[in-house]
Amino acid sequence: MNxxxxxxxxxxxxxxxxxxxxxxxKAIRNFAGIGGKLALAAVPLALGGLLNKAYxxxxxxxxxxxxxxxxxxxxxxxxxxxxxxxSGIIPGGAPTGALTxxxxxxxxxxxxxxxxxxxxxxTPVSKPTFDFTAGGHFATxxxxxDVLLAVAQTFEDTGVRAYKGQAGVLxxxxxxxxxxxxxxxxxxRHASHIRQMRRARTNDATIKPWITGxxxxxxxxxxxxxxxxxxxxxxxxxxxLTGFVSANAASESFDEPxxxxxxxxxxxxxxxx
Amino acid sequence: xxxxxxxxxxxxxGEEAAFNKTVSRKKFLSALGIGSLGIAxxxxxxxxxxxxxxxxxxxxxxxxKGDTGILNYAYALEQLEAAFYTKVAQSPYSGITxxxxxxxxxxxxxxxxHREFFKKALGAAAIPALNVNFSGIDFSxxxxxLATAKAFEDLGVSAYNGAGALIDDKNxxxxxxxxxxxxxRHAAYIRDLxxxxxxxxxxxxxxxxxxQAKTPADVLMIAQSFLTSKLWGGNLPKS
Numbered sequence: 001m002n003x004x005x006x007x008x009x010x011x012x013x014x015x016x017x018x019x020x021x022x023x024x025x026k027a028i029r030n031f032a033g034i035g036g037k038l039a040l041a042a043v044p045l046a047l048g049g050l051l052n053k054a055y056x057x058x059x060x061x062x063x064x065x066x067x068x069x070x071x072x073x074x075x076x077x078x079x080x081x082x083x084x085x086x087s088g089i090i091p092g093g094a095p096t097g098a099l100t101x102x103x104x105x106x107x108x109x110x111x112x113x114x115x116x117x118x119x120x121x122x123t124p125v126s127k128p129t130f131d132f133t134a135g136g137h138f139a140t141x142x143x144x145x146d147v148l149l150a151v152a153q154t155f156e157d158t159g160v161r162a163y164k165g166q167a168g169v170l171x172x173x174x175x176x177x178x179x180x181x182x183x184x185x186x187x188x189r190h191a192s193h194i195r196q197m198r199r200a201r202t203n204d205a206t207i208k209p210w211i212t213g214x215x216x217x218x219x220x221x222x223x224x225x226x227x228x229x230x231x232x233x234x235x236x237x238x239x240x241l242t243g244f245v246s247a248n249a250a251s252e253s254f255d256e257p258x259x260x261x262x263x264x265x266x267x268x269x270x271x272x273x
Numbered sequence: 274x275x276x277x278x279x280x281x282x283x284x285x286x287g288e289e290a291a292f293n294k295t296v297s298r299k300k301f302l303s304a305l306g307i308g309s310l311g312i313a314x315x316x317x318x319x320x321x322x323x324x325x326x327x328x329x330x331x332x333x334x335x336x337x338k339g340d341t342g343i344l345n346y347a348y349a350l351e352q353l354e355a356a357f358y359t360k361v362a363q364s365p366y367s368g369i370t371x372x373x374x375x376x377x378x379x380x381x382x383x384x385x386x387h388r389e390f391f392k393k394a395l396g397a398a399a400i401p402a403l404n405v406n407f408s409g410i411d412f413s414x415x416x417x418x419l420a421t422a423k424a425f426e427d428l429g430v431s432a433y434n435g436a437g438a439l440i441d442d443k444n445x446x447x448x449x450x451x452x453x454x455x456x457x458r459h460a461a462y463i464r465d466l467x468x469x470x471x472x473x474x475x476x477x478x479x480x481x482x483x484x485q486a487k488t489p490a491d492v493l494m495i496a497q498s499f500l501t502s503k504l505w506g507g508n509l510p511k512s
Contacts, residue, residue: 171443181437183483187454188454205372245383257450
């Protein structure tokens with residue numbers, strides 16, 4: 001009996017059959033499957049290589065490693081928005097509503113990644129101790145609303161680039177890859193909204209929901225600039241897009257990835273230990 | 274197993290133990306009430322083995338198979354979006370603001386860049402230029418234009434999110450990733466134009482804080498209603 005064919009046929013008769021009956025079980029079984037293999041080899045290595053108990057020293061080479069890295073970034077965002085909403089400097093109404101929505105998503109990402117890492121048989125990394133002033137660099141982060149939004153934008157745009165940079169490592173598991181993509185586009189929605197908030201406050205029309213060139217959008221800061229360097233590409237896969245649209249539009253139309261090392265260099269100042 | 278259900282469900286506390294139990298296919302089948310007779314009946318109507326299932330319907334455009342098929346699928350969606358925003362820029366809705374004009378023109382340019390990128394990347398394997406059908410859209414009305422834009426952008430995001438797992442080549446996956454986040458930025462902006470704060474509300478983002486991922490079949494069904502050209506994705510990868 002060809003079971004594979006059978007499942008394929010069942011799905012044709014009732015396309016939603018997996019969605020209704022088996023999606024959760026199957027998703028978790030996929031995770032459990034890799035977990036079994038990883039437990040033998042990769043996980044002890046990954047855990048052994050932790051720096052500051054928060055993230056590994058070298059770029060993650062496997063699914064668990066990527067998820068631990070993602071969890072660290074989500075911890076950063078979740079705690080940032082929790083403190084931001086509690087800071088008392090966010091105007092009521094729409095701004096508080098938006099930052100609360102984003103805070104809740106980041107907390108949901110933390111919970112989700114924690115659950116998946118456990119399903120893989122690994123121990124989720126613990127939450128680092130954060131310093132959102134980055135050693136005093138953003139001293140007024142929770143007392144100056146514009147600084148707060150600038151840091152928020154930097155975190156969101158960096159998050160988008162960080163997830164993008166890991167997609168290739170996740171290719172061996174479709175379920176994890178799709179979950180990561182589904183988080184990645186939410187971070188981009190957040191980035192778009194924070195940029196709109198900054199645009200509205202500053203009346204600066206060069207701040208757009210998308211990234212133009214490598215312009216951070218009116219934030220003149222070397223630390224922030226690192227999150228935008230490399231975004232200015234106007235050629236993709238050897239195809240020069242300025243043959244079709246302006247250089248600005250060409251750079252805006254594709255977001256660029258960041259490597260693990262680049263992201264760590266960006267977030268390191270925010271991590272005390 | 275193929276045809277991964279790409280919408281991941283939240284792992285609720287207390288349910289984890291149940292997930293860890295391996296459910297054999299046999300048990301799964303019996304839980305569905307399908308016995309051996311049912312299997313025989315289903316197997317007898319199988320058409321895949323003789324290739325009947327992969328025949329392009331007359332008059333349809335075959336998107337193709339493998340990564341080329343997925344790139345053509347993306348090319349088709351970008352053609353649709355580019356045509357829509359080109360029309361929006363040509364006949365702006367009544368009461369459009371300067372800021373809206375500027376940013377909707379940006380979006381048009383991004384979609385044109387995406388469209389031309391895929392056309393060039395696909396070369397001889399590219400599907401032809403598609404004929405669109407926007408007869409149901411009143412381009413003079415802000416509400417109608419933005420509602421359609423929102424539908425296209427959210428659809429685009431879910432299409433790329435769903436296509437990721439169907440791509441074999443790492444470089445194409447990265448390219449799709451570079452585009453999808455820009456579509457998500459568009460989606461959030463359009464949603465905020467309709468209702469400020471709806472950039473990632475719970476009509477589109479689930480309880481895990483996740484966006485949607487749709488299969489090509491689901492996406493094509495929606496996209497088809499805006500096209501007179503008939504698209505066929507029967508050869509696209511399923512996993």
